[in-house]
Amino acid sequence: MTKNDYLYEITQELARFDADLLGRFRCPTCLRDLPIENFGSADADNAISEEHIIPCSIGGKHTTFLCKRCNSTFGHRQTKWLVDWIELNEGGAPFPKDPKKQKARIIANGRKLNGSMYLGDDGALEFYTDRERSNPTDFDAYWRNPKPSEIKIEYSMPVFANEDALRVGYLTAAYGLWFKNFGYSFVLQSKLNRVREQILGSGLTTNR
Ligand SMILES: [Zn+2]
Incomplete structure (x- = not known):
């Protein structure tokens, strides 16, 4: 018709x-x-x-x-x-495909790094840090010595809010x-x- x-x-x-x-x-x-x-x-x-x-x-x-x-x-x-x-x-995963649609952050050694969570091929939960969405100074300082004693993860998706x-x-x-x-x-x-x-x-x- x-x-x-x-x-x-x-x-x-x-x-x-x-x-x-x-x-x-x-x-x-x-x-x-x-x-x-x-x-x-x-x-x-x-x-x-x-x-x-x-x-x-x-x-x-x-x-x-x-x-x-x-x-x-x-x-x-x-x-x-x-x-x-x-x-x-x-999407078949508990995270949006577009990392910008999730707000994920790790706090390690007092430094805050923004990034996204995703499910790796082996089923493991992975965190991808994104320099562009983080404070570059914190990002670079963290990755110079990436051995934190404690990592805290904050995660939210705007759709839930x-x-x-x-x-x-x-x-x-x-x-x-x-x-x-x-x-x-x-x-x-x-x-x-x-x-x-x-x-x-x-x-x-x-x-x-
Ligand atoms: Zn109308």
Whole structure:
């Protein structure tokens, strides 16, 4: 089915609620009505745009439609932590593939070295110190004599500090799938007002 056919099917469903809505697209999140001709339009505010439900950077293939305003306001923000979470779960290791997505640090002989943790081929836990992300003076001093009496490891992943945002990311992806599969009759039920509020919520805070 082409995108235009799909949009036409969407507007036909909308017209079952109200015949005057034939030819219109209702954004499933902000509920604005826009003419379906606005699909792909250059009007940043009123265009209808296609959005990956799960970002394609992590293999998401399904898409749905949103107004461009919603797409650019929350589209990426809502799924930011979901991407990290899915990568983590599919990476086959307890650490993100991208070392920048973990905050790991060893404190050895009073010197702090930043780096990343990973699982070696033999299954051993390894710590990789990264000079670029450490204080170079501390880094060089440590490696001149790398025999500490005691090593302390600090480790965190930002995704765990952003659980609320991660939850909204899940909800946004689920909502996109519901809209794609069940259409307006499902997503416009008043029970889902609260879900839309959370997706649209501008008070979302993220910690790094
Ligand atoms: Zn919208």
